[in-house]
Amino acid sequence: MTTPENSLLGKAVPYADQYDASLLYPIARIAKREEIGVPATLPFLGADLWTAYELSWLNARGKPQVALAHITVPCETPNIVESKSFKLYLNSFNNTKFADAAEVQARIRTDISEAVCRGSEAKGTVGVKLIAPELFDREPIHELDGLNLDRLEVKCSQYTPAPELLTAAFDEQPVSEVLTSNLLKSNCLVTGQPDWASVQISYSGPQIDQEGLLKYIVSFRNHNEFHEQCVERIFMDVWTRCKPAKLTVYARYTRRGGLDINPWRTSHPQALPANVRTARQ
Template sequence: MHPAAEHSPLGKSSEYIATYTPSLLFPIARAAKWAELGLTAQTLPYKGVDFWNCYELSWLLPSGKPVVAIGEFCIPAESPNIIESKSFKLYLNSLNQTAFADRQQVQATLEKDLSAAAGMPVGVRIRSLADIEGEGVASLPGTCVDDLDVSISSYDRPQPELLRCDASRVVEESLHSHLLKSNCPVTSQPDWGSVVVQYRGAVLDHASFLEYIVSFRQHSDFHEQCVERIFLDLQCLLKPEHLTVYARYVRRGGLDINPYRSTEMLDVDNRRLARQ
């Protein structure tokens, strides 16, 4: 368990507070998990963001009439803190019975509070249901490896030793799998996701990539750290010219978390997948 997570509201009974309470947000420093991966804030080998999408965003107009919307939050991957997900949810619920002058005031409030918790400016976009409906559902790029015929017996920890490549050849390709699963390090509840790898480097053996992704199945870690671990393991193996790893996780409690890590500046497609 993350040393700070035991003090968070995650896995504990919580009172539903329906009026604006920014103190509900619980930041967790990234430094401890970076240290596990041999990283510091000064040595991060990637750029990136964590996209959070909230499908249960609501507040009151001055007239008392409720509004519903969808919130999109962009947290820099290099920010000092992640925001613990249950505290994020409790904070958002505290807007439900709070009156705001207009949507711009809601957005400004969210930007201020979330940036303070993350320790770095957080981008906020409030979107209508019609906006999301108009975008439709996205498909992941590249080749899906899920139908490969592999035998798997390792599920308890990520096993980079399973990964294989052909260093004599260089390719540029995109791979994805919908079989990513890990467990919450506090509650042990399952986190389901789809993962994408885009790279130019030594040829990654597709079957070994699938075996490796499935080895996360009983592993306990936060979404962000799972993606960072995959990025580092592939970077070590492939010695790529460029590498992008991202995961689209299934929502829990109205929130989905989508970490992106890359050697390049990213233009992120944040459209939801069929399971989101």
């Protein structure tokens, strides 16, 4: 049964010496979505933007090759892939020969696409882009754009999600704002290890009380949940409590095991954000 508790998280495991797609461990999104009131028809669009920093394989002559990988998983897929299994899977490439980078790219796309749709009639395809070493210096670092909430001197006392902290000015003229914070922290659902992130909340509608929003973001500090689930919880809480006409929530989590996961959820069609890392990533 593919539950978080049955995954390899927090367990000592040997690294596979050769390519092994069976290492991928999908976890269904539905249970956590039901917990936070996500209806069957999703109220959001979006994707999980992964960056793999530790990708290597052997060419036909046995010489090691390296690359960065950007992997885009649509949020409509029924499963996420547990991150430690993703790391073990990518490391199984280390001593395996491939004809070229294109073969590696195609293999990752096929395997991840299968994992995120496993057990469902739904079929989806993930996006995979490999960055060759000669292009590494074109990979920028940029902080999330917007007005930073961390400038506010607030008193914080709640460290598990407290949606009641969210309020909005329903009797005033609507606004459009982009707000950010570097103070999002949650913990791994299984191991309890800390996950650090920056978050950007873009919306149009009744003006959200900024102090309350910052305290709400801080309230995730002792919360155990996967990155994707935290962002969907934030989206649903803001969506239902503050009733914006439009809403986008984007978080960039620091890497662990050579991987970062950056969930993006939006109420309306728009282009994906550029997969640009922040300084902490």
